[in-house]
Amino acid sequence: MKCSYCTAEIEKGTGMMFVRKNGTVRYYCSQRCYKFNIVMVRKPNRKEIEERASAR
Ligand SMILES: [Zn+2]
Numbered sequence: 001m002k003c004s005y006c007t008a009e010i011e012k013g014t015g016m017m018f019v020r021k022n023g024t025v026r027y028y029c030s031q032r033c034y035k036f037n038i039v040m041v042r043k044p045n046r047k048e049i050e051e052r053a054s055a056r
Contacts, residue, residue, distance in 0.1 A: 001027050002027065003015065003027060003028055003029035003030075003033050004026040004027055004028060004033075004037060005028060005029075005033035005034070005036055005037040006029065006033055008029045009029075010027055010028075010029045014029070015027055015028055015029045015030065016028050016030075016031065016034055018034060018038075
């Protein structure tokens, strides 16, 4: 299988598997790829940021 982020080949027993609630399975060769991919997919919640900023 290949890393869903950098497409590097992952050997069995290494890397990490991430299953989303909708059933999509993603494989990552390292925690670094996992983090980068999750950060890129995840859209920042602007409202939350604005609310936090105004609360100061
Ligand atoms: Zn990778």
